[in-house]
Amino acid sequence: MDWHQLMIITTAPDNVPIVIMLFLMPFYTWYGLKQSFANDRLIEKLEADPELAKTHHRKTQPWVKGWDSTVHVWPYLLKIEFLAAIIVTLILVVWSIFLDAPLEEPANPNLTMNPSKAPWYFLGLQEMLVYFDPWIAGVVLPGIILGGLMAIPYIDVNPRGNGYYTYKQRKFSIWMFFIGFLVLWLVLIVVGTFIRGPGWMWFWPGETWDHHRIVHELNRNLHEFFGIKDSEVLKAAGFGATVVGAYFAVGGFACDRLFRKFAPEMVKKQNVAQYATTIALTVMMFGLPIKMLLRLGFTVKYVMVTPWFNI
Amino acid sequence: MAETPTKPKFKLPSVAELKEGQIWKSIFRHKLDETPRNRSLAVLSNVFLHLHPAKINRDAVRYNYTWGMGGITFYLFLVLTITGVLLMFYYHPSKGQAYRDIMYIMHDVPFGNFTRNMHRWAAHSMIITTWLHMFRVFLTGSYKPPREFNWNIGVLLLLFTMLLSFTGYLLPDDQLGFWAVTVGTNMARATPVLGSEGPFGPQMGITAFNDVRFALLGGSIVDANALLRAYIWHCVAIPIIASVLMIVHFWRIRKDGAISGPAPVMIEQDLSGPVAKKA
Numbered sequence: 001m002d003w004h005q006l007m008i009i010t011t012a013p014d015n016v017p018i019v020i021m022l023f024l025m026p027f028y029t030w031y032g033l034k035q036s037f038a039n040d041r042l043i044e045k046l047e048a049d050p051e052l053a054k055t056h057h058r059k060t061q062p063w064v065k066g067w068d069s070t071v072h073v074w075p076y077l078l079k080i081e082f083l084a085a086i087i088v089t090l091i092l093v094v095w096s097i098f099l100d101a102p103l104e105e106p107a108n109p110n111l112t113m114n115p116s117k118a119p120w121y122f123l124g125l126q127e128m129l130v131y132f133d134p135w136i137a138g139v140v141l142p143g144i145i146l147g148g149l150m151a152i153p154y155i156d157v158n159p160r161g162n163g164y165y166t167y168k169q170r171k172f173s174i175w176m177f178f179i180g181f182l183v184l185w186l187v188l189i190v191v192g193t194f195i196r197g198p199g200w201m202w203f204w205p206g207e208t209w210d211h212h213r214i215v216h217e218l219n220r221n222l223h224e225f226f227g228i229k230d231s232e233v234l235k236a237a238g239f240g241a242t243v244v245g246a247y248f249a250v251g252g253f254a255c256d257r258l259f260r261k262f263a264p265e266m267v268k269k270q271n272v273a274q275y276a277t278t279i280a281l282t283v284m285m286f287g288l289p290i291k292m293l294l295r296l297g298f299t300v301k302y303v304m305v306t307p308w309f310n311i
Numbered sequence: 312m313a314e315t316p317t318k319p320k321f322k323l324p325s326v327a328e329l330k331e332g333q334i335w336k337s338i339f340r341h342k343l344d345e346t347p348r349n350r351s352l353a354v355l356s357n358v359f360l361h362l363h364p365a366k367i368n369r370d371a372v373r374y375n376y377t378w379g380m381g382g383i384t385f386y387l388f389l390v391l392t393i394t395g396v397l398l399m400f401y402y403h404p405s406k407g408q409a410y411r412d413i414m415y416i417m418h419d420v421p422f423g424n425f426t427r428n429m430h431r432w433a434a435h436s437m438i439i440t441t442w443l444h445m446f447r448v449f450l451t452g453s454y455k456p457p458r459e460f461n462w463n464i465g466v467l468l469l470l471f472t473m474l475l476s477f478t479g480y481l482l483p484d485d486q487l488g489f490w491a492v493t494v495g496t497n498m499a500r501a502t503p504v505l506g507s508e509g510p511f512g513p514q515m516g517i518t519a520f521n522d523v524r525f526a527l528l529g530g531s532i533v534d535a536n537a538l539l540r541a542y543i544w545h546c547v548a549i550p551i552i553a554s555v556l557m558i559v560h561f562w563r564i565r566k567d568g569a570i571s572g573p574a575p576v577m578i579e580q581d582l583s584g585p586v587a588k589k590a
């Protein structure tokens with residue numbers, strides 16, 4: 001076991017932030033969920049006791065009759081902002097004194113860096129390049145991520161949980177966000193940062209980066225598994241289009257069934273466009289782990305090959 | 312002994328006297344005693360502080376609701392602006408010179424290395440806090456009506472925060488930045504229809520000399536023009552865009568009725584019956 005390699009990656013100055021984030025993300029997930037569960041218990045109590053609900057201030061924060069519901073910004077908020085600014089400044093000062101920002105050799109187009117990694121916050125996208133061609137990984141998927149984020153307020157028709165932490169009242173949306181953000185986005189970044197080595201090959205923590213490792217190209221296109229040769233262009237493209245179409249059809253159908261079963265109120269409230277967007281985004285989001293599984297587990301390269309583009 | 316009348320000697324005014332004087336009054340438009348009126352005026356009569364309302368939800372000042380992440384993100388943006396301007400004094404965005412300027416900043420400029428480090432670590436931090444801020448806004452459902460639009464402004468801020476970092480990466484003109492930007496902009500080559508290697512790009516007459524990548528780099532390779540373009544995007548264009556978006560973001564927070572919570576929890580009975588209005 002060679003933990004030195006992991007040590008080098010972990011202590012690279014530009015990777016310190018992601019190491020910090022590996023602690024911050026679980027902490028804030030816990031911190032948010034803790035408050036969600038506290039509110040959920042309050043909600044249950046109030047729902048069981050409608051009389052109490054009429055008089056209760058409906059928050060988990062303490063409340064005494066006669067207290068103002070608002071406070072002055074000066075000093076109650078500004079003093080906190082001032083304190084926060086001081087703490088952040090102190091952290092930055094200490095960090096900047098003890099850790100130097102890296103500077104490599106001057107740019108040299110003739111000397112390729114291997115591995116050539118983007119900064120950690122882009123490694124999720126770079127890792128996607130393994131599973132998809134650049135036009136999907138670098139252009140379409142980021143577009144869908146941003147578009148999907150922007151669509152959230154317009155497809156989430158649930159009126160509950162507006163302005164307070166809750167899990168019970170928003171299970172569906174919280175699960176979707178956790179899968180998309182905590183699982184897919186962050187796991188891809190972690191893989192890109194800590195696992196990928198020279199040639200963007202997979203090196204487990206504890207493995208030494210081998211710059212001469214040779215891999216035999218085992219990956220095959222999906223149609224080859226079914227006896228269609230790459231040279232049969234039309235047949236292969238038709239096969240691929242059918243598979244992709246079938247994925248969206250079956251995936252859409254499965255989502256429809258599942259949503260009706262587990263989120264019946266959402267289905268009832270959404271209009272056609274909202275419902276279709278929700279299904280499309282869900283199917284596309286799960287397309288990523290499915291393609292990852294096909295590639296890593298079953299050595300599938302492309303599911304659809306055409307003369308112009310591959311998926 | 313009769314006192315001889317003299318001219319009154321000059322005496323330094325006391326703070327209390329200063330506060331009655333013309334200079335003080337021209338600057339501060341209100342008294343400082345702790346009355347509710349003065350507390351409100353302290354915020355409302357100050358151009359920077361009047362970003363805030365005079366009063367807010369008593370529970371919103373608790374750290375546990377917002378985690379302070381939006382505010383910290385904004386503060387980091389200010390730190391980056393200040394350290395960034397300082398770095399600009401010593402930096403020429405031209406091939407060859409750029410790398411030497413970074414070396415100069417690191418080794419010769421007083422506090423240059425410190426300033427550069429701070430700029431770098433504040434930038435990384437800003438990415439993290441922006442993500443955490445988005446995470447909190449999601450968990451508190453704060454994108455729900457009437458804040459849908461502000462969530463969208465936020466998504467754009469997220470994009471531009473990351474683009475700021477990305478464009479800054481090339482500026483030292485070292486191997487790290489060069490190859491990161493090469494990998495990044497190679498993806499632009501694959502843009503459908505608009506990229507020279509993207510689906511249907513070649514069919515539309517797109518070549519390496521007129522595609523999006525060419526527009527980003529000001530050429531077909533990462534070279535002097537790309538450095539200049541990255542510099543202008545990084546130091547001028549994106550900061551302006553991000554500032555405008557932040558102005559809208561903050562304005563909308565006020566117009567959408569201030570921070571969303573902590574709001575009274577909703578119970579199922581509210582959805583059928585009349586909503587109980589309480590604190």
Ligand code: HEM
Nearest residue numbers: 377381382384385445448453461462465466468469570571
């Ligand atoms: C440069 C980046 C950003 C800055 C400086 C910023 C700043 C702020 C600040 C200071 C607040 C006040 C409450 C708080 O501190 O949490 C706020 C609220 C808000 N932000 Fe941001 N933000 C940024 C990015 C984002 C992003 C990425 C999103 C979402 C995708 C977002 C969505 C919102 C929403 C919806 C609110 C209202 C929250 C509420 O009422 O509870 N912002 N923002």
